[in-house]
Amino acid sequence: MDLILWRHAEAEDGFPDEGRPLTERGFKQANLMAGWLKSRLPNDYKLIASPSKRTQQTAYALEANFTTSNAVRPGASFASLLAETGWPDAKGCVIVVGHQPTLGQVASLLLSGAEAPWSVKKGGIWWFSNRTKRDETQIILRAVMSPDLL
Secondary structure, three states: OEEEEEEOOOEOOOOOHHHOOEOHHHHHHHHHHHHHHHOOOOOOEEEEEOOOHHHHHHHHOOOOOOEEOHHHOOOOOHHHHHHHHOOOOOOOEEEEEEOOOHHHHHHHHHHHOOOOOOOOOOOOEEEEEEEEEOOEEEEEEEEEEOHHHO
């Protein structure tokens, strides 16, 4: 399984939190990252986004159908996010467009085995794979990319 954690791009300040739209810079970030992803994604993948406006707008940049899920909304637990994706047993590729601190907690759990307050940059992507080799499950960090590197 491949799991791609994609933090929403830069959003405007304001209230209510879930209604905040992307800034002009945020739309550019989302489009840059979507372009980077498109050239690397398999033909078949599942895209899941938080119900917040900024994550929905980020997901739209990929120009693909997606599912909206409360399991990845602001304040969601890393456990609910992982359950929603089916990690590590689902087949194929799942992309989650979500929020801090949940995405950072998932990244730390996958790489270190413990939940920690790691930060995923706005618009950033962390791409994980898992495989079984010689009866041992391995987690592989395939890529970490942020809009400012493109």
